[in-house]
Each structure stands twice: as C-alpha cells, then as structure tokens.
Amino acid sequence: MNFEFIPENKRKFEEYLKRYPQKKAVLLPALWLVQEQQGWISPESMEYLAKLLDLSHAYIYETVTFYTMYNKKPIGKHHIQVCNSVCCWLRGSQETVEQIKKKLNIEVGETTTDKRFHLSTVECLGSCGTAPMMQINNDYYEDLTEAKIDKILKELK
Amino acid sequence: MELILSKNWGAPNRSAYASLQKLFKMTPAQVIEEVKASGLRGRGGAGFSAGVKWGFIPKDTKKPIYLICNFDESEPGTFKDRAIAEKDPHMMIEGMIIAAYAIGAHTAYIYIRGEFYKQWEIVEAALKEAAAKGFLGKNILGSKFDLDIYQHRGAGAYICGEETALLSSLEGGRGYPRIKPPFPAIEGAWGCPTIVNNVETLSNLPYIINNGAAAFKKFGTEKSSGTKLISASGHINKPGVYEVEMGLPIRTFVEEYCGGVWKGRKLKGLVPGGSSFPVLTAEEAYNVNLDFESCAAAGTSLGSGGFYVMDETTCMVRMLQFTAKFYEHESCGQCTPCREGTGWVSQIVKRIEEGNGRDRDLQLLIDVSNNMMNGRTICVFADALAMPVISYVTKFRKEFEEHVRLGKCPYASTMVR
Numbered sequence: 334m335n336f337e338f339i340p341e342n343k344r345k346f347e348e349y350l351k352r353y354p355q356k357k358a359v360l361l362p363a364l365w366l367v368q369e370q371q372g373w374i375s376p377e378s379m380e381y382l383a384k385l386l387d388l389s390h391a392y393i394y395e396t397v398t399f400y401t402m403y404n405k406k407p408i409g410k411h412h413i414q415v416c417n418s419v420c421c422w423l424r425g426s427q428e429t430v431e432q433i434k435k436k437l438n439i440e441v442g443e444t445t446t447d448k449r450f451h452l453s454t455v456e457c458l459g460s461c462g463t464a465p466m467m468q469i470n471n472d473y474y475e476d477l478t479e480a481k482i483d484k485i486l487k488e489l490k
Numbered sequence: 491m492e493l494i495l496s497k498n499w500g501a502p503n504r505s506a507y508a509s510l511q512k513l514f515k516m517t518p519a520q521v522i523e524e525v526k527a528s529g530l531r532g533r534g535g536a537g538f539s540a541g542v543k544w545g546f547i548p549k550d551t552k553k554p555i556y557l558i559c560n561f562d563e564s565e566p567g568t569f570k571d572r573a574i575a576e577k578d579p580h581m582m583i584e585g586m587i588i589a590a591y592a593i594g595a596h597t598a599y600i601y602i603r604g605e606f607y608k609q610w611e612i613v614e615a616a617l618k619e620a621a622a623k624g625f626l627g628k629n630i631l632g633s634k635f636d637l638d639i640y641q642h643r644g645a646g647a648y649i650c651g652e653e654t655a656l657l658s659s660l661e662g663g664r665g666y667p668r669i670k671p672p673f674p675a676i677e678g679a680w681g682c683p684t685i686v687n688n689v690e691t692l693s694n695l696p697y698i699i700n701n702g703a704a705a706f707k708k709f710g711t712e713k714s715s716g717t718k719l720i721s722a723s724g725h726i727n728k729p730g731v732y733e734v735e736m737g738l739p740i741r742t743f744v745e746e747y748c749g750g751v752w753k754g755r756k757l758k759g760l761v762p763g764g765s766s767f768p769v770l771t772a773e774e775a776y777n778v779n780l781d782f783e784s785c786a787a788a789g790t791s792l793g794s795g796g797f798y799v800m801d802e803t804t805c806m807v808r809m810l811q812f813t814a815k816f817y818e819h820e821s822c823g824q825c826t827p828c829r830e831g832t833g834w835v836s837q838i839v840k841r842i843e844e845g846n847g848r849d850r851d852l853q854l855l856i857d858v859s860n861n862m863m864n865g866r867t868i869c870v871f872a873d874a875l876a877m878p879v880i881s882y883v884t885k886f887r888k889e890f891e892e893h894v895r896l897g898k899c900p901y902a903s904t905m906v907r
Binding site: 334352354356358359360361362364365386392394395399400401402403416418419420422423424430442455456457458459460462463464471472473 | 530554561564565566568572603605606607608638640643644645646647648650659660661662663664665667721722723724725726729730731763796798800804809812813815816818819822829843
C-alpha cells in the first residue's frame with residue numbers, strides 16, 4: 334500500500350525542515366507524523382521518507398528499529414503499555430499486568446481478536462510516584478486499582 | 491524554607507520572565523561568572539558545575555552554538571522534571587533563555603521523551619505564550635538577542651538521556667553515545683559547540699539571576715548549594731515530588747516528607763538517586779544526607795534524586811532482577827561489555843531468584859560487573875548497572891546465598907502487596 338503524507342502532515346513536515354540545520358534531523362519528527370497518520374511505520378512509509386529526506390531505506394529502517402515507540406507492525410486501536418520497571422513493581426505492577434491479561438484474555442505482546450487492544454509491558458515511564466500505572470496511546474493512567482482498570486477499559490470500548 | 495523550584499506549583503507563575511530585565515543588563519561573561527559563583531551543579535545525575543560546563547564553549551568559535559534542554563527523564567525512580575514541565579513550564583523556558591544568552595545560542599531544543607505526550611503539549615503551549623509575549627523570537631525585550639526554542643520528541647530509548655546519545659538522536663539516527671573527547675561543548679550537535687543541561691538545572695537559573703549567587707548559596711551545603719527536587723516512590727506513605735534543601739538528613743526526609751515507611755513496616759533499604767546508583771541499607775541510609783558529598787561518601791550518589799524505598803518484606807534478589815532487566819532492555823548495543831554484560835547479569839540474577847542459582851553465581855556477578863565498568867565502554871551506562879549489582883550482592887549477600895541454598899525465593903509468598 335502506497336504511503337503519502339496527508340496535506341496537514343505535509344505542512345508540518347515542511348515546518349520541521351526549518352527547525353534544523355540538516356534535513357536528516359527531521360527523521361524522528363517525520364516518523365512521528367507517519368505513526369500518527371496510520372498507526373505504524375510501514376515499509377512503504379520508510380520508502381517515502383527516504384525520498385523526502387535523501388536517506389536510504391536501510392538507514393531509516395535501522396533508526397526505526399532502535400526506538401521502541403515506533404510500531405513496526407500494525408497494532409490494536411488502544412495500545413496498553415503497563416510500566417513494569419522496578420518502582421512500579423514495588424507497588425504491585427505485576428498484579429496489574431495479570432489483571433489486564435485476564436480481563437482482555439491476551440498475553441503480553443498480543444492484540445485482542447477485535448483489534449481493539451494491544452498489551453505491552455514497558456520500562457520506566459517516569460511515573461513512579463503514582464504507581465502502578467499504564468500508558469494507553471498518549472494518555473497516562475496512574476494509581477491503578479483493579480476497579481479503576483475495569484472502568485478505564487470499559488470506557489475505551 | 492523558601493522554595494526555589496516549586497514555589498508556583500499551586501498557582502500560575504506571575505513572576506515568570508522577570509529575571510530577563512536584569513539578564514540583558516549583564517554581559518554573557520557576567521552571567522557565566524554568577525552561575526559559577528552560585529555553585530549550581532547539574533541536576534540530571536552527574537552533578538557537574540553548570541557554570542564551568544558553559545565556560546568550555548570556545549570563545550572564538552565561528553560556528554553556531556546550540557543549547558539543549560535534556561527532558562529525556564527516564565531513570566527508574568525519577569519523575570521530577572515532569573513535575574516542573576507540568577506545573578511551571580515557564581520557569582524552565584526562562585532558564586533556557588538565561589542559559590542561551592550566557593553561551594550565545596540562538597537556537598535551542600528541548601529533547602523530551604516520547605512517552606511524555608501531555609507534557610509535550612503543555613510545553614508547546616507555554617512556548618507559544620512566551621513567544622506571543624515577546625520573550626522568544628527576534629530581539630527579545632529590545633535586547634537584540636534572538637532565540638528560538640523547539641521541542642524534539644524522543645521515541646522510547648533511555649540512553650538518549652546520555653548527552654552524546656541525545657545528540658545522535660537529535661541529528662536523526664540511532665541514539666548511540668559518542669566517544670568523549672571531544673565534549674559537546676567543543677563539538678556537539680552538527681559538529682558545533684553545544685551545551686546540554688537538565689530541566690531542573692535550567693529551572694534554577696531565574697532565581698540565581700533575580701537574587702544573585704550569594705542568595706542561592708545560602709541554601710544547602712558548601713559543595714551542594716541550593717535545593718533539590720526529590721521524587722520519592724516505593725514503600726512509603728506519601729510518594730511524590732518534594733523540594734528539599736540540600737543536606738537534609740535522609741531520616742527526616744523519609745519520616746517527615748514521605749510520611750514514613752508504609753504499613754508500619756521497617757525500612758530495609760533505599761536508593762537515593764535513581765536506579766543507576768548503589769543501594770543503601772537502612773543502617774547506612776539513616777546516616778546519609780541528601781546532598782552530593784554525603785551520598786558520595788556513602789558510596790552512592792544523589793544522582794537525579796530518584797529516591798525509592800524498600801520495606802522489610804522486599805526480596806532484594808528480585809529487586810536486583812528488576813533493576814537488571816531495565817539495563818538489559820535499554821543497553822544501546824554498541825559496546826560488547828555492556829550489550830553482553832547487562833544480559834548476563836540479568837540472566838544470572840533471574841536464575842538465582844527462580845531457585846536455579848549456583849554457589850559460584852555470586853562471585854560471577856561481581857566478576858562480570860567488574861569487567862563491564864571503568865572505561866571499557868563508550869559511555870557509563872554499563873557502570874550504571876555494575877555498581878548497583880555489586881552493592882546488592884555485597885550488602886544483601888545472605889539473601890542471595892539463601893536463595894541458592896533453598897533453591898527458591900524465600901519471599902515468594904509475601905511479595906504481593
């Protein structure tokens with residue numbers, strides 16, 4: 334499937350070019366635009382950015398695979414990322430993971446069959462004081478309890 | 491105590507940008523001298539003198555100079571820069587204007603971790619406000635000084651908080667640390683002189699310019715002036731971000747700020763400065779103060795102020811397992827001792843925790859750690875796991891031995907909250 338920025342993103346991309354002394358620096362912001370537009374970084378989108386930024390497809394692939402937040406394949410509509418780093422673990426994040434697995438009937442790294450939820454565990458999200466916590470797409474959900482998780486998942490359906 | 495960093499956290503910052511009137515009457519060299527005299531040390535973890543760092547910018551450079559605000563806050567236990575950005579973003583921006591003026595930068599970037607989307611939105615709005623009021627852009631307040639600030643979002647790599655890795659990421663590639671020297675002040679972003687300062691470091695600058703170095707130095711200890719944001723988490727009654735005067739005894743901090751150890755339990759150990767530094771036992775911790783020199787004397791570091799507490803029911807093997815897992819996941823993979831070492835440490839601790847440890851594993855952990863650190867790698871990431879490993883294994887040796895002897899974790903049933 335071919336990829337092209339929608340006009341709004343093309344405008345943002347042109348704006349980003351003015352912010353840096355070298356074109357290559359726009360790569361990370363441009364990848365964010367791709368992900369906002371289609372939810373993941375497809376090979377076609379890398380090919381597209383390679384042309385726009387005068388970089389090789391290989392270079393872009395190499396960069397994309399370094400960063401955990403760029404999705405290398407399509408995922409569910411709501412990406413649930415539970416922090417399971419040391420400070421969240423001290424306050425019960427493993428139970429949080431187990432509760433969500435049970436509620437959605439999926440393992441970590443899987444997507445629900447209706448493609449609504451994808452579950453990951455991640456390292457520190459800088460929210461240790463409000464642990465346990467999770468990020469769903471751009472939003473943080475903190476001080477989680479089982480009742481709170483129920484409510485959040487219900488509202489997202 | 492007078493608050494420096496968190497004084498506006500309950501209400502809008504009405505004195506934002508007040509320091510600029512005074513700033514533009516000073517020469518950049520005077521600003522650098524004032525900050526040197528204040529004793530302000532970097533709040534991102536290393537504790538290096540901010541003014542001295544600025545002084546490394548070559549005087550005769552013809553190249554553009556860049557300022558970067560390091561907002562890649564990702565160290566387990568640390569969530570204080572986030573609090574500044576959420577509650578008083580203008581103090582950070584004002585600090586950036588001061589730093590940029592001092593070093594002669596006309597373009598500055600805020601490198602913000604990708605996960606902090608809401609904070610990115612807040613800072614984006616604050617930048618627009620500042621620009622609309624003439625505090626950013628061309629000829630700021632008629633000073634002939636120009637400055638543009640842009641945010642650059644990371645994408646989920648802890649190592650990008652290391653200043654040279656940050657530069658690699660900013661330039662549009664993998665976040666690989668670079669060999670120093672050259673230091674960024676000489677050859678940083680795009681080969682140009684660059685200063686990378688932490689959010690909290692920069693946020694101290696408005697106070698220093700408004701009130702002078704002497705006023706700032708009244709806070710804290712001789713070698714750690716000012717206040718420090720401590721982000722407290724783990725087994726305490728009141729987790730949160732607290733501004734304390736440098737030198738506050740850890741016991742006072744735990745009992746008075748954090749509301750004590752939770753559930754009426756006893757303290758087992760704590761980490762004062764983030765996961766990259768050695769753990770302190772309860773006995774050690776209550777003889778240490780929250781300042782750079784006291785923490786260093788105790789063999790650990792105030793680091794970034796990522797303070798987390800473990801109660802008496804905590805399994806210290808599992809504690810190390812979760813710490814090691816982070817470093818295994820976040821190693822950038824450039825240097826073999828780190829790429830392999832973090833994985834080995836993680837696997838060995840895991841097998842001890844799961845009851846499959848061997849008698850010689852404890853020494854093996856120490857040996858692997860010793861072979862990972864002290865200049866065998868490009869950056870200090872490997873040291874940041876090696877030092878904690880040695881601290882957990884030596885200070886809680888009996889627990890590790892018990893796991894091996896029993897062939898299981900003696901805490902397994904008590905770990906659930």
